[in-house]
Amino acid sequence: MDDNNKRRARLRSRVRQEVQTEYESARRLMEARDDYDPVWAYFLDLLMRPMDRNGLQAAVGRPVVEHLCNQAPYELFHAMGVHPLRMASGCFAAGRLSAGDFPVLMCPMLKAIVGMQRLRESSQTAPSARVVPTTCDWVVQYQQMTDADPEQTFFMELPHLRESERGQQRWLEQAYELVRFLESRMGVKLKRKALASSVQIFMRAWQAIGRLIEQRRAGRLPAVWFMAVANSFMLDPIEPWTEQLQRVLGHVDAHPSQAAGKGVFLAGSPILFPNFKLPLLIEAAGMTVLGDDLCTSERIWPGAVCPEENSFHGLLRALAERYHMACICPTFADNERRINTILGVLQRYPVRGVVHHVLKGCHPFDIDSFRLERQLKSAGIPFLRIETDYVEEDNRNIATRLEAFAEI
Amino acid sequence: MVFKLRLIVQHLFFVLLTYGGRFGFHMGFALPCFSCPFVMGCGGSCYLLSLQGNWWGLQMALANWGTVMGLQALYYLGLFVLLTLALNKFWCGWICPFGTLQDWFTYLRRRLGIREAQLSWSARDRLKPVKYILLAYMIVVPLLIAHAGLHYDFHLPFCRSICPAKPLMPLFAGSTRHLALDFTNTVTLVFSILSVAIAGGMLVGMFFKERFFCLFCPMLVLIHLLRKISPVRFEKEVGACLGCGNCRRNCPMDIRDVHEQKTDKAVLSEDCMLCMTCTESCPADGVLSVRFFKWRLFSSSRDYVARRFIKPHKAGSVKVKV
Numbered sequence: 001m002d003d004n005n006k007r008r009a010r011l012r013s014r015v016r017q018e019v020q021t022e023y024e025s026a027r028r029l030m031e032a033r034d035d036y037d038p039v040w041a042y043f044l045d046l047l048m049r050p051m052d053r054n055g056l057q058a059a060v061g062r063p064v065v066e067h068l069c070n071q072a073p074y075e076l077f078h079a080m081g082v083h084p085l086r087m088a089s090g091c092f093a094a095g096r097l098s099a100g101d102f103p104v105l106m107c108p109m110l111k112a113i114v115g116m117q118r119l120r121e122s123s124q125t126a127p128s129a130r131v132v133p134t135t136c137d138w139v140v141q142y143q144q145m146t147d148a149d150p151e152q153t154f155f156m157e158l159p160h161l162r163e164s165e166r167g168q169q170r171w172l173e174q175a176y177e178l179v180r181f182l183e184s185r186m187g188v189k190l191k192r193k194a195l196a197s198s199v200q201i202f203m204r205a206w207q208a209i210g211r212l213i214e215q216r217r218a219g220r221l222p223a224v225w226f227m228a229v230a231n232s233f234m235l236d237p238i239e240p241w242t243e244q245l246q247r248v249l250g251h252v253d254a255h256p257s258q259a260a261g262k263g264v265f266l267a268g269s270p271i272l273f274p275n276f277k278l279p280l281l282i283e284a285a286g287m288t289v290l291g292d293d294l295c296t297s298e299r300i301w302p303g304a305v306c307p308e309e310n311s312f313h314g315l316l317r318a319l320a321e322r323y324h325m326a327c328i329c330p331t332f333a334d335n336e337r338r339i340n341t342i343l344g345v346l347q348r349y350p351v352r353g354v355v356h357h358v359l360k361g362c363h364p365f366d367i368d369s370f371r372l373e374r375q376l377k378s379a380g381i382p383f384l385r386i387e388t389d390y391v392e393e394d395n396r397n398i399a400t401r402l403e404a405f406a407e408i
Numbered sequence: 409m410v411f412k413l414r415l416i417v418q419h420l421f422f423v424l425l426t427y428g429g430r431f432g433f434h435m436g437f438a439l440p441c442f443s444c445p446f447v448m449g450c451g452g453s454c455y456l457l458s459l460q461g462n463w464w465g466l467q468m469a470l471a472n473w474g475t476v477m478g479l480q481a482l483y484y485l486g487l488f489v490l491l492t493l494a495l496n497k498f499w500c501g502w503i504c505p506f507g508t509l510q511d512w513f514t515y516l517r518r519r520l521g522i523r524e525a526q527l528s529w530s531a532r533d534r535l536k537p538v539k540y541i542l543l544a545y546m547i548v549v550p551l552l553i554a555h556a557g558l559h560y561d562f563h564l565p566f567c568r569s570i571c572p573a574k575p576l577m578p579l580f581a582g583s584t585r586h587l588a589l590d591f592t593n594t595v596t597l598v599f600s601i602l603s604v605a606i607a608g609g610m611l612v613g614m615f616f617k618e619r620f621f622c623l624f625c626p627m628l629v630l631i632h633l634l635r636k637i638s639p640v641r642f643e644k645e646v647g648a649c650l651g652c653g654n655c656r657r658n659c660p661m662d663i664r665d666v667h668e669q670k671t672d673k674a675v676l677s678e679d680c681m682l683c684m685t686c687t688e689s690c691p692a693d694g695v696l697s698v699r700f701f702k703w704r705l706f707s708s709s710r711d712y713v714a715r716r717f718i719k720p721h722k723a724g725s726v727k728v729k730v
Contacts, residue, residue: 163651165528168653192521200719203717302650303650303691304652304691304714306713306716306717307717308689309523310518312523314524321652321654322654325651328650337649344648
């Protein structure tokens with residue numbers, strides 16, 4: 001082993017330790033909260049799983065296929081007998097492992113994803129395949145960043161115009177392509193009945209999470225717990241996860257907590273465990289997040305799969321459109337309806353303002369935040385844009401700005 | 409559940425309008441739906457017959473203004489307007505017996521798991537004027553008979569040459585005579601050939617495309633003319649729509665307007681038949697609603713979608729081969 005490799009191995013070993021510490025301290029922080037209850041333990045256990053891929057693989061009991069975005073329909077994977085696992089990480093330490101190889105102003109979540117992949121030892125189970133919907137500029141570089149096996153990687157070409165006929169047709173074609181890719185990789189044929197069953201299973205989860213969203217919006221559930229539940233999605237098979245979610249609903253019904261402070265809406269770039277920095281700072285500033293449009297939280301379940309046509313094509317079309325058209329990611333060119341989600345929550349719930357989270361290097365959300373700010377301010381709604389990175393150093397600064405915002 | 413209630417209403421009216429006359433039930437000659445008068449013992453007659461008829465049609469009202477015959481034509485027109493104002497497009501989605509027949513074909517296709525034929529947006533847009541052409545055809549030809557010397561053999565042009573209900577609906581009363589070709593003269597022969605050919609084509613179309621005939625139905629145009637003064641309203645809370653597209657995809661008529669509307673509240677479009685399928689599949693609370701005057705008849709909601717589209721869970725019912 002040459003010096004370079006030795007140095008890399010040492011760095012990997014040190015970062016692995018730091019990642020472990022980061023996850024565990026984040027978990028301890030959650031467990032030390034006054035509102036902690038054993039009902040949350042299941043979800044906290046799941047949040048620790050990304051560090052242990054073998055354990056995760058054993059728990060889900062199916063071949064794992066990683067994907068980079070919610071745009072790839074979960075139901076399709078499930079119906080094919082594989083487990084979809086979203087490649088996403090909020091780990092600060094993992095990002096440092098890959099930071100040297102990428103531009104400074106690059107999406108920290110992707111740096112963390114690459115870092116986590118590099119940490120994975122050869123003894124750990126590799127995914128059976130990877131699916132990458134081409135959302136933002138960083139994501140389309142995934143192949144170059146990771147040297148992933150092209151045979152194992154499927155890029156879903158995401159049309160950035162959703163409301164055009166061409167865009168919808170292309171996305172449906174991509175859904176068919178994804179089916180063919182998975183069929184060839186896994187050696188199974190996707191059946192209509194299996195797809196219909198998977199749609200039902202995920203709709204039950206959608207129904208349960210909808211009730212939890214309502215509880216959160218009514219101020220009966222702190223945002224960090226909601227995010228813990230949302231972040232743990234697909235870190236376990238969907239059915240036991242939904243059952244545990246039902247337990248949580250029972251718990252929240254029986255022990256509703258009272259919203260502390262002013263309600264705010266959290267918009268913008270994804271927030272992932274263990275990086276709960278912003279929601280915790282918002283809470284510390286005397287505000288409570290009553291709603292969000294984060295793709296790692298409420299926006300995992302936009303719209304609903306409502307197929308009137310139960311042919312294979314009808315099901316696939318309903319699925320494709322649910323993931324494509326209901327999404328309000330600013331990577332889309334026709335995204336003027338994004339504000340509707342925010343205004344809808346503002347009208348129905350005691351929400352006083354919008355906090356917009358921008359991860360450094362997350363250009364789509366960065367650009368969209370200015371438009372959103374103009375629209376909301378013209379409607380007299382306070383708006384605060386927080387740009388941050390996977391670092392702790394700006395915590396004081398953010399806290400001060402949030403405290404000032406809470407005074408408005 | 410709205411769709412179950414609709415099924416009950418549709419079938420009740422199918423029976424009433426197809427067989428009602430045999431039991432002394434008749435809703436008159438100005439119904440805003442395809443209740444075919446060629447069905448022996450029917451329980452009501454489609455207004456399009458009155459509109460084209462030599463004795464009750466528009467041409468009669470114009471030619472005999474102020475006389476009893478002219479007033480009778482106006483009476484049927486007035487009755488049609490009243491009935492249309494009262495229920496507007498509910499006549500199409502909930503009452504029309506020919507619409508119910510089309511829904512049976514769709515049900516059969518879905519049971520067989522056969523994919524629905526999908527029209528491109530441009531093809532769908534190109535079909536829109538057809539119903540206006542048919543409406544013009546059924547108004548102009550009787551006027552030509554009355555005032556320009558066109559031969560009487562051209563009477564009831566729409567019913568006798570185009571409408572697929574004429575050869576098909578009498579089958580439910582046991583009559584096959586409207587499937588026969590009429591060799592009386594060239595006009596009657598051409599009319600009867602067209603009628604049977606169109607009916608055959610419609611049967612195929614109705615099987616592969618939901619509410620296929622409604623894409624061409626001139627009654628939709630007539631009803632739509634009165635939408636602004638009808639108490640029936642179909643509205644959208646445009647500021648709360650998430651754009652998921654369920655309304656567009658599930659619409660039997662492939663209407664895009666409801667999904668695309670971003671400014672106006674009124675979304676009752678020309679082709680809408682108020683079947684409420686879009687409202688049933690909209691997961692956003694209160695975004696789509698159907699009203700009668702100020703009363704809300706039905707409104708979209710996440711809870712309703714969950715009840716409508718999620719089947720009761722059976723433990724161990726899902727088996728996926730790994």
